Amino acid sequence: MQIKKRYIVIGIVLLIVLSLVALFSILMITSYNTKGDHNDHIEQVAAIALEHSPIESVDESFEFNGESSYFVYLGENNEGKAYYVFVPKTENVDDIKLLEQEEGLTKEEMLNQWSSQCTNCELVSISPGIIKGRFIWEIIYTTSEQYYFQNFSFSDGEIYDSISFQRN
Incomplete structure (x- = not known):
């Protein structure tokens, strides 16, 4: 009788440990996929910036969350002039803003x-x-x-x- 109780307790503890390991694994995989999806989205929005602004390439990207939120890309045009391209997170191309880097501090x-x-x-x-x-x-x-x-x-x-x- 004593041995059966012992096996039941060991089984329950083992089941709890395995459940926690499985839960942790699921959370890690979900977190990894979410970060990957976010990075993919930033690259997709960069394509919008390239298409709707004078920049030819993206040298650096930022995110700004204020009264309006933007993906911001720094890049140069074909003449080597640097611009910041502010793409609203709504991705409305009519609201894209452009700023020459030389208008302020780097x-x-x-x-x-x-x-x-x-x-x-x-x-x-x-x-x-x-x-x-x-x-x-x-x-x-x-x-x-x-x-x-x-x-x-x-x-x-x-x-x-x-x-x-x-x-x-």
């Missing part, structure tokens, strides 16, 4: 300006964006105490607005 210039003013900060991301019709650089970063979302004017890097949250 990503590297903005990061250099930011990092010289922000010591002990850890960069999370940087992306060009549009807020209230103005082109901006959005920099997301953390300090030991805060999580920051700061927007800087694309043209000169001056602070446009800032939001911070307490880190737990």
Whole structure:
């Protein structure tokens, strides 16, 4: 009688462990497929940017989520002039926006300006964006105490607005 109870307990524990392994495997596969689908979608939207703008190739891509959300692509035309192409996540080609890179700071210039003013900060991301019709650089970063979302004017890097949250 004692042996039967022991086998039942071992069986139940084994069943729970196998169920957890199966659940974990399913979650990992789903996560991997979702990331792949997202990357495929970014490439499909890049084709829209290439078709509806002067750029001939995509050198870098970004995502901006603000009052309107955009996939943003940096590329050059056939004369070597660099542009940012803002494709709305709605993929409405009539709402695509174009910005010449020379109209403002490059990503590297903005990061250099930011990092010289922000010591002990850890960069999370940087992306060009549009807020209230103005082109901006959005920099997301953390300090030991805060999580920051700061927007800087694309043209000169001056602070446009800032939001911070307490880190737990």
